[in-house]
Amino acid sequence: MQLAEQLREAxxxxxxxxxxHLVLGYPSFAVNRExxxxxxxxxxxxxxxxxxxxxxxxxxxMIIKANQEAIATGxxxxxCLAFAAEMTAQYDIPFLFMTYYNILFKYxxxxxxxxxxxxxxxxxxxxxxxxxxxxEYLRLTRELELxxxxxxxxxxxxxxxxxxxxxxxxxxxxxxxxxxxxxxxxFDASFDAYLSRCRRATELPLAxxxxxxxxxxxxxxxGKADLAVIxxxxxxxxxxxxxxxxxxxxxxxxx
Amino acid sequence: xxxxGYFGQWGGAFIPEVLYETFRELREVYAxxxxxxxxxQEYVALMGSYSCRPTPLTHAENLSRHFGGAQIFIKREDLNxxxxxxxxxxxxxxLLVKRMGKTRVIAETGAxxxxxxxxxxxxxxxxxxxxxxxxxxxxxxxxxxxxxxKLGATVVPVTTGSRTLKDAINEAxxxxxxxxxxxxxxxxxxCGPHPFPEMVAWFQSIIGLEARKQILAxxxxxxxxxxxxxxxxxxxxGIFQGFLADPEVELIGVEAGGKGIETGQHAARLASxxxxxxxxxxxxxxxLQDADGQMRDTHSVAAGLDYIGVSPLLTDLWEKGRVRFxxxxxxxxxAALDLxxxxxxxxxxxxxxxxxxxxxxxxxxxxxDQAVIINQSGRGDKDIFTIAHAFDDPSWKEFIRKKGEEYAxx
Numbered sequence: 001m002q003l004a005e006q007l008r009e010a011x012x013x014x015x016x017x018x019x020x021h022l023v024l025g026y027p028s029f030a031v032n033r034e035x036x037x038x039x040x041x042x043x044x045x046x047x048x049x050x051x052x053x054x055x056x057x058x059x060x061x062m063i064i065k066a067n068q069e070a071i072a073t074g075x076x077x078x079x080c081l082a083f084a085a086e087m088t089a090q091y092d093i094p095f096l097f098m099t100y101y102n103i104l105f106k107y108x109x110x111x112x113x114x115x116x117x118x119x120x121x122x123x124x125x126x127x128x129x130x131x132x133x134x135x136e137y138l139r140l141t142r143e144l145e146l147x148x149x150x151x152x153x154x155x156x157x158x159x160x161x162x163x164x165x166x167x168x169x170x171x172x173x174x175x176x177x178x179x180x181x182x183x184x185x186x187f188d189a190s191f192d193a194y195l196s197r198c199r200r201a202t203e204l205p206l207a208x209x210x211x212x213x214x215x216x217x218x219x220x221x222x223g224k225a226d227l228a229v230i231x232x233x234x235x236x237x238x239x240x241x242x243x244x245x246x247x248x249x250x251x252x253x254x255x
Numbered sequence: 256x257x258x259x260g261y262f263g264q265w266g267g268a269f270i271p272e273v274l275y276e277t278f279r280e281l282r283e284v285y286a287x288x289x290x291x292x293x294x295x296q297e298y299v300a301l302m303g304s305y306s307c308r309p310t311p312l313t314h315a316e317n318l319s320r321h322f323g324g325a326q327i328f329i330k331r332e333d334l335n336x337x338x339x340x341x342x343x344x345x346x347x348x349x350l351l352v353k354r355m356g357k358t359r360v361i362a363e364t365g366a367x368x369x370x371x372x373x374x375x376x377x378x379x380x381x382x383x384x385x386x387x388x389x390x391x392x393x394x395x396x397x398x399x400x401x402x403x404x405k406l407g408a409t410v411v412p413v414t415t416g417s418r419t420l421k422d423a424i425n426e427a428x429x430x431x432x433x434x435x436x437x438x439x440x441x442x443x444x445x446c447g448p449h450p451f452p453e454m455v456a457w458f459q460s461i462i463g464l465e466a467r468k469q470i471l472a473x474x475x476x477x478x479x480x481x482x483x484x485x486x487x488x489x490x491x492x493g494i495f496q497g498f499l500a501d502p503e504v505e506l507i508g509v510e511a512g513g514k515g516i517e518t519g520q521h522a523a524r525l526a527s528x529x530x531x532x533x534x535x536x537x538x539x540x541x542x543l544q545d546a547d548g549q550m551r552d553t554h555s556v557a558a559g560l561d562y563i564g565v566s567p568l569l570t571d572l573w574e575k576g577r578v579r580f581x582x583x584x585x586x587x588x589x590a591a592l593d594l595x596x597x598x599x600x601x602x603x604x605x606x607x608x609x610x611x612x613x614x615x616x617x618x619x620x621x622x623x624d625q626a627v628i629i630n631q632s633g634r635g636d637k638d639i640f641t642i643a644h645a646f647d648d649p650s651w652k653e654f655i656r657k658k659g660e661e662y663a664x665x
Binding site: 053054055056057058060061064065068071076077100101102103105106107127128129130132133151152153154155156157160164175178179180 | 267272273274276416421425429434531534535536542547548550
């Protein structure tokens with residue numbers, strides 16, 4: 001089943017889906033393993049695995065640090081692929097790769113996508129690869145039935161959104177606000193207007209990310225979006241309270 | 256036909272979606288300015304009244320005699336206001352910012368030259384200004400930080416990554432994605448996403464336009480070779496554009512050889528075999544990176560050349576064989592700098608001194624009726640702390656020690 005279809009089906013059973021994020025190799029694969037176990041056991045629907053890159057242009061301080069330290073402690077792309085293969089074999093939920101384009105480019109675009117397909121990865125979020133630069137990527141992901149997830153931003157015009165949606169698969173990642181990951185998002189009238197524009201532009205499920213960190217945030221999104229994306233919040237939690245705190249945090253986000 | 260923003264297979268605009276509209280606006284404003292002859296006239300007039308343009312072409316007679324070969328000419332970009340060719344780009348972009356109606360500018364800086372130039376432009380045009388500078392560079396280039404702050408800019412030390420130029424670029428982008436409505440990012444070099452490489456090269460082409468006219472006037476024929484140092488590549492693209500259409504003029508880009516190519520501690524992208532194609536900081540070029548695509552640490556005595564990538568325009572010209580690349584080591588740079596000061600009474604910046612190294616190596620191969628031009632992209636006297644340190648000058652160290660004691664006693 002294609003990712004979009006699978007998410008739509010999941011949505012018939014839940015008011016909102018949860019997508020969580022972590023940076024591979026940070027603080028270690030052992031901790032990643034424990035965090036993912038707790039996420040899955042507590043009902044997370046999709047997990048975004050970020051392959052660290054030395055120049056994470058779209059990320060905020062917390063995730064920059066995670067990227068840097070993962071690389072500094074020797075995390076290689078090959079390790080990330082092996083770890084992802086282990087996770088997809090163990091758990092039934094969809095796993096995605098999030099990273100920057102150079103990681104794919106340097107590996108060899110076709111080889112990377114083929115490898116990702118082989119190990120059961122379902123799609124990709126590549127924030128520095130707009131469709132104008134990603135013709136080959138879009139063609140190959142379509143061929144391999146992988147989801148090339150497109151990103152909407154509050155600055156995107158309706159025409160631009162329709163254009164992006166035409167290239168998209170799986171779901172649309174709606175960046176909740178300007179800026180980088182990790183800062184607080186205000187859910188005001190202009191946010192609602194933005195989400196309505198997103199909704200009008202595509203039939204794909206909508207995920208909302210950037211600054212989503214609490215049960216209140218998830219409640220606000222319920223009924224407006226299909227997926228809530230929890231990124232920096234869990235990284236911060238693991239940092240402050242250790243991986244064992246993840247389960248109850250995730251369980252408390254919905255419910 | 257190439258895709259817009261591509262030079263051969265290099266360049267492009269690998270930007271996050273949140274900046275899509277900002278770049279669309281910038282491309283439009285740039286295209287309109289380029290199509291409007293009055294804009295270029297306004298730019299040239301401004302550079303004439305504010306920045307000593309046209310800058311002279313100096314015949315270095317003593318150096319020419321010393322090497323006993325080609326007549327060496329020096330294009331004096333060091334005589335620009337703020338002491339480097341960076342002034343050309345910032346004033347040009349400043350005029351565009353006025354056209355866009357934005358009120359704030361941000362910039363990255365390595366050595367601090369671009370930061371000072373940008374803060375100067377912001378002061379003149381009345382823009383708010385924030386400069387991102389790697390923490391390591393803030394320490395290396397304190398005097399430039401002092402001037403940026405005096406000029407009214409906020410200098411933000413960048414503590415992520417290797418704390419140098421590339422990290423300052425990432426931080427400037429992170430600011431821009433939050434503040435694009437009021438803010439223009441004044442990229443300092445011919446790198447980054449389209450239209451920056453092409454646009455900055457356009458502003459810097461003023462160097463080559465002048466140099467071509469000047470050499471024909473004083474020497475009566477085109478130069479055999481033109482030398483320029485290459486960090487991001489803006490001064491090199493600036494002067495090379497004056498001669499790209501003249502196949503008889505050989506163009507040489509000189510990169511930072513650091514402690515020697517074989518040590519791995521350098522910033523030679525095209526003159527070494529250590530770089531490979533990649534996509535980072537919004538564009539595709541040859542990067543110094545590892546097998547996974549992670550960017551490596553670079554090294555140069557000259558902060559302005561200490562960078563992982565290189566202009567997509569230059570990578571294309573390199574690939575097509577139009578520009579030849581060489582590297583100069585830190586040690587060679589200090590020797591060339593010393594010689595130029597002694598023989599000509601001219602003090603090139605450490606960055607510019609790289610171009611002098613290669614010209615000096617080759618001058619003797621040419622005959623006395625041939626000319627070469629070295630682009631002196633900046634002046635070194637204002638980097639006295641860095642240069643005195645690089646010379647390991649004992650009396651200077653003594654002076655700093657005394658000054659330190661004096662401040663400590665207060």
